[in-house]
Amino acid sequence: MVESVGDAASLRDESHPVEVVSSERAFAGKVWDIRRETFRYGDGEVVREFVDHTGAVAVLALDADERVLLIQQYRHPIGERDWELPAGLLDIAGEDPAVAAGRELEEEADLVAGSLQLLTEFYTTPGGSNESIRIYLARDLTATAEVFARAEEEADILVEWVPLDDAVAAVLDGRLHNSILMLGVLTAAAARDRGWSTLRDSGDSTIGPGGA
Template identity: 60%
Template sequence: MTVEHPPLRDEIVPSPVVESEVVFDGAVWDVRRETFDLEGERLVREVVDHPGAVAVLALDEEDRALLIRQYRHPISSHEWEIPAGLLDVAGEDPLLAAQRELAEEADVVAEHWAVLVDYFSSPGGLNEALRIYLARGLTAVPDGELHERRGEEAHILHHRAPLDEVVDAVLAGHVHNSTLVIGVLAAHRMREDGWTSLRPADSPWPQHPTNRRH
């Protein structure tokens, strides 16, 4: 007997919200308590409201990934990452935000851009959606145009590592940043197929937070 399974594609189907209130108004994100109906059952959940984010896996002509290391206080760690940032500028195009973050955090710009992968970071309690871009054709930002980094970003370290070496570090459990892990594994797999799975840099993003608000 053949069992029919739904297609492997997420569906955006908001459940009717009966009540919604902000119970914590934070500096970066808020916490909402929502009451909603799901198939005849009324549920209450707290949701961390997040503006969404973009990240960039930048590869140079030798297929080395441009990595940054910075301190992350919630996990008390100096963590290896790829350049990333919040979509906290109203109306800013995600691609432009990614290009800005690459220049500000990594001091480089890129000629070629494509969508690598999209994902939700923690959908059980956080509505953050992230898009990771692949950037190629790297050149340095001129000295007179370098961004002045502050806070944790002022202590960023830069490193270029072969993509295979970064994948090995992921599989060995040596690096743990989710965006880095997802980005390099996706890139490694796509490279095997000649990058045929890449999407155009301006591809629709229905999971973007502004497209899901109700």
């Protein structure tokens, strides 16, 4: 057992590199792969399989009336049309995550952000995936010059502007379940209550981009 940090100000995640003995793609998927790695930890070797993910971005678009833009679309793994924030994969090599976030906002909501700031970032499932997601706060919004064509699950996206406090209430009441939306609106509400002093520049990330 390791002693606790003691000082709350020093509470933070820590990088902990280990020796990777072997790494192989166990399954090649259409969107992401399953990777199997053997690494040394403690006195022995450990084998783990995990989703090798490109990483993703999401956008919490907030208008002048403190309404957040939510979209609803079908998600097959859960068999539901859930409410979400506009989001997408970091699947263009070398693309800046903030640029990707702006692109997703345009493609999914037909909006252009005049400003983008980093709201929060997180690992979705550290025990089973290396997926990291950055959520950006988008403000000073204007409409795109044209409406984007959408296909597959995005073809029938619904768009709704919801007061931020109403979105927070829906999360706390258990009516919304998408993790990115939940973390985004709760973090936005907390940041607003602190005068937005917790926002970071769009490029001021502290986590990895996802899979190698």
